[in-house]
Amino acid sequence: MSRSNTVFIGRKPVLNYVLACMTLFKSGQEEVLVKARGRSISTAVDVVEVIRGRFMPELKVGEIIIGTEELTSPDRNQPTNVSTIEIKLHR
Amino acid sequence: MSRSNTVFIGRKPVLNYVLACMTLFKSGQEEVLVKARGRSISTAVDVVEVIRGRFMPELKVGEIIIGTEELTSPDRNQPTNVSTIEIKLHR
Numbered sequence: 001m002s003r004s005n006t007v008f009i010g011r012k013p014v015l016n017y018v019l020a021c022m023t024l025f026k027s028g029q030e031e032v033l034v035k036a037r038g039r040s041i042s043t044a045v046d047v048v049e050v051i052r053g054r055f056m057p058e059l060k061v062g063e064i065i066i067g068t069e070e071l072t073s074p075d076r077n078q079p080t081n082v083s084t085i086e087i088k089l090h091r
Numbered sequence: 092m093s094r095s096n097t098v099f100i101g102r103k104p105v106l107n108y109v110l111a112c113m114t115l116f117k118s119g120q121e122e123v124l125v126k127a128r129g130r131s132i133s134t135a136v137d138v139v140e141v142i143r144g145r146f147m148p149e150l151k152v153g154e155i156i157i158g159t160e161e162l163t164s165p166d167r168n169q170p171t172n173v174s175t176i177e178i179k180l181h182r
Contacts, residue, residue, distance in 0.1 A: 038133065039130075039133050040133075041132055041133040041136050042129065042130050042131075042132040042133050042174065045132050045157050045174040045175075045176060046174045048157060049157065049158070049159045049172070049174045053159055053172070061157065064155040064157065066136050066139060066140065066152065066155065066178070067140070068140045068144055081140070081144070083133065083136040083137045083140045084136075085136060087157070
């Protein structure tokens with residue numbers, strides 16, 4: 001499973017992830033995968049929209065997949081469900 | 092433009108919107124549109140995942156569209172951009 005074309009969205013500023021995606025495209029990737037879960041899902045959409053609106057208007061948004069992941073944390077007895085998103089970008 | 096099959100996601104608890112979607116399906120709608128913008132985008136994905144995981148496992152997620160809306164507020168001089176999502180559900 002190659003993750004060299006995947007950007008995981010966390011809690012850093014949007015532009016950090018914008019830059020990460022652009023760097024992947026500049027390095028020759030034809031497709032970049034933006035992944036996020038929980039509250040970061042909104043940021044993932046922001047990242048894609050900023051790239052499209054400001055830096056790469058020709059960028060195409062491919063498939064968008066939503067899902068659920070089960071997280072088990074040592075502090076809790078029960079696993080918690082968290083929503084996920086995967087946005088495929090290609091030029 | 093009919094919006095009778097659209098649920099707009101705001102800041103209420105997830106289950107409120109889950110109920111709103113389920114009510115539309117029960118009332119005979121074949122397709123329900125879940126719309127959100129900004130921070131509520133994550134909640135929109137939560138809503139869909141809860142419906143699928145807990146209440147209607149047979150539900151199908153159709154097209155997911157992301158975009159940007161320009162908001163003008165009287166407090167600000169410049170319009171601000173906000174990300175949007177539209178998730179199509181059908182049974």
